[in-house]
Amino acid sequence: DQQVKQNSPSLSVQEGRISILNCDYTNSMFDYFLWYKKYPAEGPTFLISISSIKDKNEDGRFTVFLNKSAKHLSLHIVPSQPGDSAVYFCAARATYNTDKLIFGTGTRLQVFP
Amino acid sequence: NAGVTQTPKFQVLKTGQSMTLQCAQDMNHEYMSWYRQDPGMGLRLIHYSVGAGITDQGEVPNGYNVSRSTTEDFPLRLLSAAPSQTSVYFCASSYGQSNQPQHFGDGTRLSIL
Numbered sequence: 001d002q003q004v005k006q007n008s009p010s011l012s013v014q015e016g017r018i019s020i021l022n023c024d025y026t027n028s029m030f031d032y033f034l035w036y037k038k039y040p041a042e043g044p045t046f047l048i049s050i051s052s053i054k055d056k057n058e059d060g061r062f063t064v065f066l067n068k069s070a071k072h073l074s075l076h077i078v079p080s081q082p083g084d085s086a087v088y089f090c091a092a093r094a095t096y097n098t099d100k101l102i103f104g105t106g107t108r109l110q111v112f113p
Numbered sequence: 114n115a116g117v118t119q120t121p122k123f124q125v126l127k128t129g130q131s132m133t134l135q136c137a138q139d140m141n142h143e144y145m146s147w148y149r150q151d152p153g154m155g156l157r158l159i160h161y162s163v164g165a166g167i168t169d170q171g172e173v174p175n176g177y178n179v180s181r182s183t184t185e186d187f188p189l190r191l192l193s194a195a196p197s198q199t200s201v202y203f204c205a206s207s208y209g210q211s212n213q214p215q216h217f218g219d220g221t222r223l224s225i226l
Contacts, residue, residue, distance in 0.1 A: 043219050099169065100161070103148075103155040
């Protein structure tokens with residue numbers, strides 16, 4: 001039972017364009033969401049997060065949008081750069097168990113020149 | 114600035130063997146966790162600890178043991194290795210609860226023959 005889903009295993013975007021990575025969740029008790037980026041042979045690194053009391057959070061080129069009614073969040077990268085090529089994971093935690101993070105399956109982003 | 118250090122980086126075991134994956138962090142983080150990453154499955158939480166002497170189970174704890182005798186170390190023990198435990202294992206640490214950005218090690222790639 002996958003509570004956090006990233007339905008696109010891969011995404012290819014031209015340099016300079018916008019990358020949009022999507023994440024859907026099924027548990028209405030999730031209250032905090034995070035995005036991590038992972039390069040090959042390295043551990044994931046934290047990118048950006050959002051609380052359920054907000055619908056948008058920005059950090060430089062990265063913006064996360066949260067649509068609670070649709071149980072959907074998205075990560076926008078503008079403009080995309082070749083160094084953004086990596087696997088992106090979204091993760092969520094529930095109000096009743098704040099010690100556990102549930103990760104999605106990941107989306108591999110490739111940014112080409 | 115070591116951060117989270119995992120050893121070994123690679124290991125091959127035979128079915129039935131036992132071993133310990135080491136994880137150490139030098140950031141005085143209370144929260145530590147172990148994940149496994151499998152193709153198409155994302156990162157799944159095995160065990161976690163909210164402080165020295167306190168551990169709890171994650172999503173996939175069977176076949177693994179943990180202990181937390183110090184703040185710095187959080188070893189993961191495979192009691193009797195099985196081919197289904199072939200995976201990449203990541204250790205992570207953070208301040209406080211799971212909504213805090215976690216710092217990941219670079220992983221241990223484990224193969225069980």
